[in-house]
Amino acid sequence: MNGTTANGGTTKSHLYNPTSRPPYRPQPYHCRHRPRRNYCCCCCFWTILIILILALLVAIAGSVFYVLYRPNRPSFTLASLRIHRLNLTTTADSSSSHLSTLFNLTISSKNPNSHLSFSYDPFVVSCVSSNSDVFIGNGTLPAFVSNSKNETTFKGVVVTTSIDLDAETVNNLRPDLKKKNGILLKVQMDTKVTVKMGGLKSKKVGIRVSCDGVKGVLPKGKSPSLANVSGAKCKVDLRIKIWRWTF
Structure with missing residues (x-):
């Protein structure tokens, strides 16, 4: 019979034992990165x-x-300023105002360096009122080269304008024109300069020369008035332009 041996002994059943399989051992992780x-x-x-x-x-x-x-910045001096015309006129009905100006400047530039020279592009000269920051007039200076230990003087620089002003600008400017001690003016000059040293030459860099402390007096009659420039101080600042912004 099945399940028995010939000698009458009982056979052992061959059943599946899951514990008889070897345990799973995960492979160690190797960092490839x-x-x-x-x-x-x-x-x-x-x-x-x-x-x-x-x-x-x-x-x-x-x-x-x-x-x-021992490089040093160039220096600028406002030697004189003559006001030939500074007229602010308003129509009878106060509907419009007109500003007409004519200035004459004398400006000097000095190079204190022994081994450096400066090559300037043409200057754009502008004049504004210091208190109200109203545009008074503009002009130009020609391009020039300032050699080492050299001083260059420009006489007869004309700054003029003839423009219509709005009511707000007139209200800001008129009190300054009525002051007995004169109107405070600021002269600004913008240009680009190249520095040369022997055979070396730098790229053009924008600079602004600002002269503050000018006291202008309105002229009387046809004779021009001489502004007080004894307290005027001029400083030179770099003008760095990044995309649309100038610093």
């Missing part, structure tokens, strides 16, 4: 190191240049 990560770290390290070395070299070169040449 480690070499790539190390490569990025090395690139960052060497890039930063190169930038620091270049910055150090530039600083050393700048220090050597300053010690050898």
